[in-house]
Amino acid sequence: MGSERMEMRKRQMSTTQETPGAAPAQHSTGNRGSNACCFCWCCCCSCSCLTVRNQDEERARRTSHELQAEGIPNCEESPAPTLEEVNAWAQSFDKLMLTPAGRNAFREFLRTEFSEENMLFWMACEELKQESNKSVIEEKARLIYEDYISILSPKEVSLDSRVREVINRNMLEPSQHTFDDAQLQIYTLMHRDSYPRFMNSAIYKDLLRSLSEKSIEA
Numbered sequence: 001m002g003s004e005r006m007e008m009r010k011r012q013m014s015t016t017q018e019t020p021g022a023a024p025a026q027h028s029t030g031n032r033g034s035n036a037c038c039f040c041w042c043c044c045c046s047c048s049c050l051t052v053r054n055q056d057e058e059r060a061r062r063t064s065h066e067l068q069a070e071g072i073p074n075c076e077e078s079p080a081p082t083l084e085e086v087n088a089w090a091q092s093f094d095k096l097m098l099t100p101a102g103r104n105a106f107r108e109f110l111r112t113e114f115s116e117e118n119m120l121f122w123m124a125c126e127e128l129k130q131e132s133n134k135s136v137i138e139e140k141a142r143l144i145y146e147d148y149i150s151i152l153s154p155k156e157v158s159l160d161s162r163v164r165e166v167i168n169r170n171m172l173e174p175s176q177h178t179f180d181d182a183q184l185q186i187y188t189l190m191h192r193d194s195y196p197r198f199m200n201s202a203i204y205k206d207l208l209r210s211l212s213e214k215s216i217e218a
Helices: 003-059 062-067 082-091 093-098 100-112 115-127 134-149 161-170 180-199 202-217
Strands: none
Touching: 003 202, 082 100, 082 202, 093 100, 093 180, 100 115, 100 202, 115 134, 115 161, 115 180, 134 161, 161 180, 180 202
16 A cells, blocks of 8 residues: 555656646747747838838928929020130139029039039029019028928038028028028039039030030031
């Protein structure tokens, strides 16, 4: 009897030791399934969040002016430049900027340097100065601000803090001259930085060569 009881007690102890081991195994399996679901859900959530965030950033980059106009014409309407006119561009930046043909050629060069927004901003300011209707002035000033001054715009021009403060004050009551300080700063930047490179660029030299050859043939 004693040996039988001992044997039964050993069997009970053996069963008790096996049972706890089985439970963690099931729990571990459950964890793997739960983690897998959680992992998939997190990935989907992350992808969705990234998509929404990217869409919001894209909307911020597309300013109201871009949505309304869907881009700006590639160039101003102007007759083909003459050889004399193109030679005059080398005399001064002012003469280059004086004619539509000069601005078009310079703008083409700025595009290759990814700084076309400087010319676009300058032209927008010139257009604003021609307006006299108060409501039109306010609307154009707002569009210029959104397109070239706002830090959310991909076409933001480089201005110092002083000029930005002046613009912010002027925007309280926009006028034709709201961006005068900024326009002068960008004009100076193009003159000192981009103009010398334009004069040595293939765009200018090829145009000058082409007109010179036509002049000789004539």
